[in-house]
Amino acid sequence: MAARFNPLEADAHWQKVWEERGTFHADDRSARPKTYVLEMFPYPSGRIHMGHVRNYTMGDVLARYRRMNGFEVLHPMGWDAFGMPAENAAMEKKVHPGSWTRDNIATMRGQLKRLGFALDWSRELATCEPDYYGHEQALFLDLNEAGLVYRKESEVNWDPIDMTVLANEQVVDGKGWRSGAPVERRKLSQWFLKITDFADELLDGLDGLDKWPDKVRLMQENWIGKSQGLRFRFSLASPLPPREGSGVGAAEGGPDGFDVFTTRPDTIFGASFAAISPDHPIALALAERDEALAAFIAECKAGGTTAAELETAEKKGFDTGLKVVHPFDPDWTLPVWVANFILMDYGSGAVFGCPAHDQRDLDFARKYGLPVTRVVAPTPEEAGEPIGDEAYVGPGRMVNSRFLDGMSAEEGIKAVVARAEEEGWGEGTTVWRLRDWGVSRQRYWGTPIPIVHCAECGPVPVPRSQLPVVLPEDVAFDTPGNPLDRHPTWTDVPCPGCGGPGRRETDTLDTFVDSSWYFIRFASQPVDEPFDRKTAESWLPVDQYIGGVEHAILHLLYARFWTRALKRIGRLDIDEPFAGLFTQGMVTHETYRGPDGAWLSPDEVEQKGSDWLVAATGEKAEPGRVEKMSKSKRNTVDPEPIVDQYGADAVRWFMLSDSPPERDLPWSEAGIEGSWRFVQRLWRLADSEGGPASTLLGGEPDPALERKLHRTIASVGANIEALAFNKAVANVYELANAIEKAAPSETRSRAVEALLRLVAPMVPHLAEQAWSALGREGLIADADWPKADPAMLVDDEVVIAVQVNGKLRDTLTAPKGSAKELLEEMALASEKVARILEGNAPRKVIVVPDRLVNIVA
RNA sequence: GCCCCUGUGGCGGAAUUGGUAGACGCGCUCGACUCAAAAUCGAGUUCCGCAAGGAGUGCCCGUUCGACUCGGGCCAGGGGCACCA
Numbered sequence: 001m002a003a004r005f006n007p008l009e010a011d012a013h014w015q016k017v018w019e020e021r022g023t024f025h026a027d028d029r030s031a032r033p034k035t036y037v038l039e040m041f042p043y044p045s046g047r048i049h050m051g052h053v054r055n056y057t058m059g060d061v062l063a064r065y066r067r068m069n070g071f072e073v074l075h076p077m078g079w080d081a082f083g084m085p086a087e088n089a090a091m092e093k094k095v096h097p098g099s100w101t102r103d104n105i106a107t108m109r110g111q112l113k114r115l116g117f118a119l120d121w122s123r124e125l126a127t128c129e130p131d132y133y134g135h136e137q138a139l140f141l142d143l144n145e146a147g148l149v150y151r152k153e154s155e156v157n158w159d160p161i162d163m164t165v166l167a168n169e170q171v172v173d174g175k176g177w178r179s180g181a182p183v184e185r186r187k188l189s190q191w192f193l194k195i196t197d198f199a200d201e202l203l204d205g206l207d208g209l210d211k212w213p214d215k216v217r218l219m220q221e222n223w224i225g226k227s228q229g230l231r232f233r234f235s236l237a238s239p240l241p242p243r244e245g246s247g248v249g250a251a252e253g254g255p256d257g258f259d260v261f262t263t264r265p266d267t268i269f270g271a272s273f274a275a276i277s278p279d280h281p282i283a284l285a286l287a288e289r290d291e292a293l294a295a296f297i298a299e300c301k302a303g304g305t306t307a308a309e310l311e312t313a314e315k316k317g318f319d320t321g322l323k324v325v326h327p328f329d330p331d332w333t334l335p336v337w338v339a340n341f342i343l344m345d346y347g348s349g350a351v352f353g354c355p356a357h358d359q360r361d362l363d364f365a366r367k368y369g370l371p372v373t374r375v376v377a378p379t380p381e382e383a384g385e386p387i388g389d390e391a392y393v394g395p396g397r398m399v400n401s402r403f404l405d406g407m408s409a410e411e412g413i414k415a416v417v418a419r420a421e422e423e424g425w426g427e428g429t430t431v432w433r434l435r436d437w438g439v440s441r442q443r444y445w446g447t448p449i450p451i452v453h454c455a456e457c458g459p460v461p462v463p464r465s466q467l468p469v470v471l472p473e474d475v476a477f478d479t480p481g482n483p484l485d486r487h488p489t490w491t492d493v494p495c496p497g498c499g500g501p502g503r504r505e506t507d508t509l510d511t512f513v514d515s516s517w518y519f520i521r522f523a524s525q526p527v528d529e530p531f532d533r534k535t536a537e538s539w540l541p542v543d544q545y546i547g548g549v550e551h552a553i554l555h556l557l558y559a560r561f562w563t564r565a566l567k568r569i570g571r572l573d574i575d576e577p578f579a580g581l582f583t584q585g586m587v588t589h590e591t592y593r594g595p596d597g598a599w600l601s602p603d604e605v606e607q608k609g610s611d612w613l614v615a616a617t618g619e620k621a622e623p624g625r626v627e628k629m630s631k632s633k634r635n636t637v638d639p640e641p642i643v644d645q646y647g648a649d650a651v652r653w654f655m656l657s658d659s660p661p662e663r664d665l666p667w668s669e670a671g672i673e674g675s676w677r678f679v680q681r682l683w684r685l686a687d688s689e690g691g692p693a694s695t696l697l698g699g700e701p702d703p704a705l706e707r708k709l710h711r712t713i714a715s716v717g718a719n720i721e722a723l724a725f726n727k728a729v730a731n732v733y734e735l736a737n738a739i740e741k742a743a744p745s746e747t748r749s750r751a752v753e754a755l756l757r758l759v760a761p762m763v764p765h766l767a768e769q770a771w772s773a774l775g776r777e778g779l780i781a782d783a784d785w786p787k788a789d790p791a792m793l794v795d796d797e798v799v800i801a802v803q804v805n806g807k808l809r810d811t812l813t814a815p816k817g818s819a820k821e822l823l824e825e826m827a828l829a830s831e832k833v834a835r836i837l838e839g840n841a842p843r844k845v846i847v848v849p850d851r852l853v854n855i856v857a
Numbered sequence: 858g859c860c861c862c863u864g865u866g867g868c869g870g871a872a873u874u875g876g877u878a879g880a881c882g883c884g885c886u887c888g889a890c891u892c893a894a895a896a897u898c899g900a901g902u903u904c905c906g907c908a909a910g911g912a913g914u915g916c917c918c919g920u921u922c923g924a925c926u927c928g929g930g931c932c933a934g935g936g937g938c939a940c941c942a
Contacts, residue, residue, distance in 0.1 A: 214861085214862095215861065215862070215936085215937085218860075218861065218937085219860095219861085219936095219937055222859095222860070222861095222937070222939095223937090223938080225938090227941070227942080229942080260942080261942065262942060263941090263942065264942080275942090339940090341940040341942090343940075343942090346941050346942075347941075347942060348942095350942090352942085353942090354942095359940095360940060360942080361942085363940095431941080431942090433938090433941060549936085553937085553938095657869085657881090657882065658870065658883080659870075660870075663863090663869095665869085666868085668868090668869090668883080670868095670884070671882085671883065673883090674882065674884095675882095677896090680896090681897095684897090726869085726871090726881090726882090729881075729882080730870090730871070730882075731881085733880095733881050734881065799877080800877090801876075801877040802877090803876085803877080803922085803923070805923085806921090806922065806923040806924095808877050811877065843922090844922065845922090846876095846923080851876055851877090852876055852877070852923090854876080854922055854923060855922090856922050
């Protein structure tokens with residue numbers, strides 16, 4: 001064997017062998033049990049970053065481990081290839097988004113291949129190619145036919161410079177993130193998917209996802225935001241006031257009331273006002289003839305929408321002079337205010353204010369001098385207690401509430417809902433925070449929405465025979481806006497309905513649609529349809545999905561919706577797309593700032609004593625926090641040169657070591673050096689067995705090493721299964737240490753071979769190289785995972801802790817399963833114990849068999 | 858504001874159901890090898906203390922023979938949602 005492991009040669013060699021043999025091709029018709037391991041596919045931004053390396057290494061270890069355990073593993077890779085960065089690059093660098101994207105894919109594919117991932121590259125897909133998005137268009141039409149798609153006017157963030165719609169995340173302090181222009185609210189006709197139809201099942205389905213992190217389930221639950229309560233109608237005590245100057249009353253047929261929603265109908269007798277949103281139709285109608293109100297509404301809209309501004313925003317209101325009638329008392333009227341804290345797009349855009357039991361309402365009431373009446377009291381004594389600065393939101397019994405008095409709050413809720421439904425002025429309802437999914441994007445680089453607009457027929461679906469609707473290639477980005485809008489040879493087509501002049505829909509689909517079904521296409525990719533149902537169902541759901549927590553809500557919720565929608569329309573009988581989910585932490589690195597406050601890259605600084613200096617100038621530098629690698633903080637580390645220097649295995653090993661995978665991993669030079677050393681150490685260990693000449697014959701058995709080996713086999717497997725890679729790595733180190741210390745023996749030879757199998761999923765190139773150097777048949781990738789002998793997992797002797805008053809004083813060794821009496825006797829015989837007891841008899845002795853003896857003095 | 862997570866050596870972190878805290882790695886110290894260095898190998902490394910011993914898992918209480926682990930109350934850091942009625 002060579003003295004050193006040479007990753008530059010070995011990596012390329014084994015990657016070629018795996019590829020030529022098709023080692024990691026997933027066979028749809030395999031008789032082995034199937035498993036599907038998937039990492040979130042990357043956006044082809046240009047180059048692979050450390051986050052990708054970490055993500056794909058984790059999935060790879062699991063995929064290779066399952067393969068060695070007899071599974072047919074589907075582990076595919078593709079590209080989430082549509083999106084804005086390609087268009088931005090087109091504008092800045094004068095390249096076509098398509099060629100920019102495809103170049104990036106080529107670069108990144110090459111980088112991924114150098115890491116030796118066990119991927120089935122024959123299933124590679126890119127969402128920007130017609131053979132993917134054409135099928136997506138077909139699925140869109142399926143959903144449309146099923147009534148799950150609709151078109152509606154909706155407000156969007158419009159950037160007047162870039163002439164495009166911005167996502168909320170792209171609006172920074174009310175300005176476009178790129179142009180810096182103040183963002184306008186515009187109404188546009190947009191396409192929506194009816195995700196709200198699935199709100200209940202998406203919520204209920206979370207309960208079954210027991211292999212998801214609780215955190216993600218909770219985030220989705222909050223996002224879906226189910227609120228149960230009462231929706232009821234307030235009647236206006238008098239019609240809308242006369243139109244100014246006209247002397248005429250409210251237009252006939254005008255509103256005679258409005259709906260409100262509450263989760264606390266029990267507090268109805270604590271109502272002291274009604275409040276409507278500044279966007280409420282009644283507010284808008286009143287504003288037409290009331291300049292003061294119009295000014296107030298304008299003021300509300302001017303306020304910032306950032307979290308910090310909302311936090312400090314004052315509760316502001318405007319008394320309309322209108323009154324509504326209390327539903328339980330025709331003689332009781334409440335004033336109607338327009339209030340800045342009422343949202344038009346939640347519930348009905350109107351509420352009743354119960355200041356005693358809602359903090360917002362209380363702040364509002366105190367400011368405008370409205371009455372505050374307690375209607376819930378935690379104890380009878382507190383029934384008469386006035387409300388101070390804090391609303392009472394806890395449980396209690398109803399007071400000052402007529403027929404509700406004495407009930408619990410829960411009983412009160414039921415009673416009011418029952419009465420409202422009986423009398424016909426309200427009903428128990430569920431209100432969701434979840435909104436329908438607006439999928440229209442006024443952009444070029446996305447899946448064209450397969451619709452043609454016709455003056456006669458309205459929006460008409462493109463016939464399936466004409467799919468895919470392919471993006472035109474000849475587009476220019478020298479003018480802002482969507483180039484599809486000014487591309488007549490593409491847009492102007494006959495209406496599929498009547499044959500008259502039609503115009504293609506120029507909106508493209510949100511890229512989250514692309515990622516809502518790619519895992520299905522990976523499982524089955526026929527040419528003529530999106531997927532073959534039987535084949536897809538044979539792989540799905542994804543057994544283990546791994547990715548960043550930043551997708552905890554949107555992507556994962558959309559994919560869950562899409563899967564359920566396909567089920568509802570009878571295309572795929574899968575409820576949940578991802579049975580297991582794991583969200584990995586970020587790769588972080590130290591940060592530094594120079595004397596001018598500018599970020600410095602870590603190799604621009606050097607340490608001198610306890611100070612950090614700018615290497616070039618000798619000025620003082622300030623170390624910052626260890627943060628997520630980002631270009632702006634200048635603390636990124638490009639994986640490729642690292643792979644050049646240390647090889648794929650050292651990088652992979654580092655990604656798995658030390659930090660628990662769900663937590664952040666701090667990158668360090670010392671860490672990668674350590675991984676490199678360990679890879680070489682594994683090689684020397686294999687080498688110590690003498691290469692192909694090693695016979696595995698003769699020598700004495702080594703029972704201690706044997707036990708260590710079997711323990712390690714069991715725990716490495718369990719830890720990989722649990723994705724606790726850092727622990728699996730620690731187990732491997734322990735075994736390696738034990739083997740190194742062991743004298744040559746038959747056991748030691750077998751231990752080395754087993755060790756290679758154990759590390760094969762993590763450092764596959766080294767494992768193959770050593771396997772072959774030891775003259776073993778075939779590939780270690782095809783080898784079986786070693787079996788742990790259960791008999792070897794138990795010791796025949798155990799070390800027993802001897803405590804006095806719970807403090808460790810001594811240890812003793814006893815045969816496993818020794819009687820309590822024997823252990824107690826042995827413990828009391830301890831000199832150290834005797835010294836502490838000073839001849840006094842112990843008050844009590846607790847013996848935990850095979851564990852400890854605790855003497856209470 | 859509401860909800861959630863995390864606090865263990867110089868650092869990353871281990872620790873079945875409450876049962877020997879600090880596995881494993883990094884770093885550091887000393888030693889071997891070397892003309893020297895790197896690599897490698899050996900020993901050590903929670904803190905205080907020469908030692909005996911004592912203290913110790915963010916802080917304070919509590920439950921227990923025994924608490925990193927369970928309960929109550931704080932503090933700090935991170936994340937999610939957010940005038941959600």
